[in-house]
Amino acid sequence: MIYVVDSDPIMAECVARACGGCDVRIMTDAVAAVQALAEGVPDLIFLEIMLVGPDGFTLLNELVSYEDTAKVPVVIVTGLDLAGRDLSDYGVVKVLDKSKMKPADIRWCVERFTGVKEEISA
Amino acid sequence: MCYNGGMDSEVSDILAAARELKMPLATLRQLALMLGEMSTDNERIRAEMVGVSERAIQQVNDLMRLSKLEDGLFEMEPVGVRAVCGEVTREIAELFNKGELMVEYRNRTSVVTANYELLASVVRGFLANAAASASDKVRLTVRDAGGKVEIAVRDRGPALPMEVWREIRKGRGAAQGPVAMRPGASRLALYTASRFSRYMHAEVGAVRHRDGTSFYVRLPRSEQRSFF
Numbered sequence: 130m131i132y133v134v135d136s137d138p139i140m141a142e143c144v145a146r147a148c149g150g151c152d153v154r155i156m157t158d159a160v161a162a163v164q165a166l167a168e169g170v171p172d173l174i175f176l177e178i179m180l181v182g183p184d185g186f187t188l189l190n191e192l193v194s195y196e197d198t199a200k201v202p203v204v205i206v207t208g209l210d211l212a213g214r215d216l217s218d219y220g221v222v223k224v225l226d227k228s229k230m231k232p233a234d235i236r237w238c239v240e241r242f243t244g245v246k247e248e249i250s251a
Numbered sequence: 252m253c254y255n256g257g258m259d260s261e262v263s264d265i266l267a268a269a270r271e272l273k274m275p276l277a278t279l280r281q282l283a284l285m286l287g288e289m290s291t292d293n294e295r296i297r298a299e300m301v302g303v304s305e306r307a308i309q310q311v312n313d314l315m316r317l318s319k320l321e322d323g324l325f326e327m328e329p330v331g332v333r334a335v336c337g338e339v340t341r342e343i344a345e346l347f348n349k350g351e352l353m354v355e356y357r358n359r360t361s362v363v364t365a366n367y368e369l370l371a372s373v374v375r376g377f378l379a380n381a382a383a384s385a386s387d388k389v390r391l392t393v394r395d396a397g398g399k400v401e402i403a404v405r406d407r408g409p410a411l412p413m414e415v416w417r418e419i420r421k422g423r424g425a426a427q428g429p430v431a432m433r434p435g436a437s438r439l440a441l442y443t444a445s446r447f448s449r450y451m452h453a454e455v456g457a458v459r460h461r462d463g464t465s466f467y468v469r470l471p472r473s474e475q476r477s478f479f
Contacts, residue, residue: 137274143281147288208274227277228308232288 130154130169131239134162134188135177135206140227144175144206147235151243157181159188170197172243175235177227178207189219202242206230269314276311280304302345306379313372313443320450325366327451329473332363332393332400339374340391346382347389357394363470369447370470373455374402376440377466381406399454399469407463444468 131153135141138157145153154171156162158181162174174192178185185205192198202222205211211224222242225234283300319325333356340354363370374391381389381404390405444466448455454469 137278140274140278140281143278143285146285208277228273228280228305228312230281232284 130171131243132156132162132165132171132174132176134159134174134180134185136179136181137177140177140206143232144235147232148239149236151239159183159185159191162188163191166192166198171201173239174201174203175206175238176203178205178209178211186219189216189221193219204238204242265314266318269311273308273311273315276304276308280308298345306346309372309375309379310439310443313376313440313447316369316372317443317446320446325369325450327364327366329362330365330367330370331361332358332402332470333361335367335370336374336391336393336402339371339378343375343378343382346379351388352378352382353388353390355390355392357392358400360395360400360472362473363400364473365451365453365470369451370468373444373447373453373468374404376444377404377468380440380466396469398472400472401467401469403465403467405460405463405465441466 131145131148131151132155133141133144133148133153134156135144136157138155141155141157145155154165156165160182162176176185176188180188185207189203192201192203199220201220203220205216205221205224206227207224208227216224223238225238280301283297283304286300287294287297316325336354336356340352344352378389378391389407392401392403392405394401394403445455448468452471456467456469458465458467
């Protein structure tokens, strides 16, 4: 299961579609994401930092606070300039710039961090 | 050179607008890319959509860089001219049909004092404008000019009125619409190029020809030996 957390539903759908055949769940704010985490821990999270309500950093803090979610890889998908910021302590494995990324970058992240290559190419 | 105070407040307004514009443009670009993944029909239209949104995002990024100029956040350093021009021309090649963009290096001095990111924006702005009216070949030339290194872009689009160019060089006229007679070209790109050049203590200018205009930036050469 992959979570996509973005307050822009169109961008969230673009990311979800790029995940190919994977099981994807879209959430438009951090509160909904926290609620979803109570139901199950995802294999990967695509997260925008700028969210309506609590921001992406709030969710990152929440994730590292619990043992079961602390190891979930998080890919930041944002328009913010995060160059030079080390977010690895938050479980962030990659930062994608929304204005430059391509669907192939999303697929690469799914393959790299979840290892579900077969489902995507199907 | 001092900046116009009114201009600075105008820049901060533009910056706020730029931030607002960036995400919708990024979304539009993603939609165009997604469309291409779903179908190979209308590939040309899809490519145009991606290209237009990428150019708009680039301009928005340049506007956001303007605010950083005021804070002096761009370091001046030795920069390899060929590296900058090579990167920008590779990046922007899609805007030109094959053979329309020619690059010519006539320089002996290869390293200038500049900021890599700002210089890349200046060259990208000149080339993007030339591409908007490229009915013929566009030539990028790098050459030594006195104690400086000149990067010039020669395009054959309709000439830019000199009074317009003078206003742009003075840091005025940023948001007054497209360059006259050049739909698709942007006065904004020239304005940001002018501001970035000033920051880098570079000289920016234009030479009018019978069949177009050459825009150039002249940069001080770096005293550091080239390792490239």
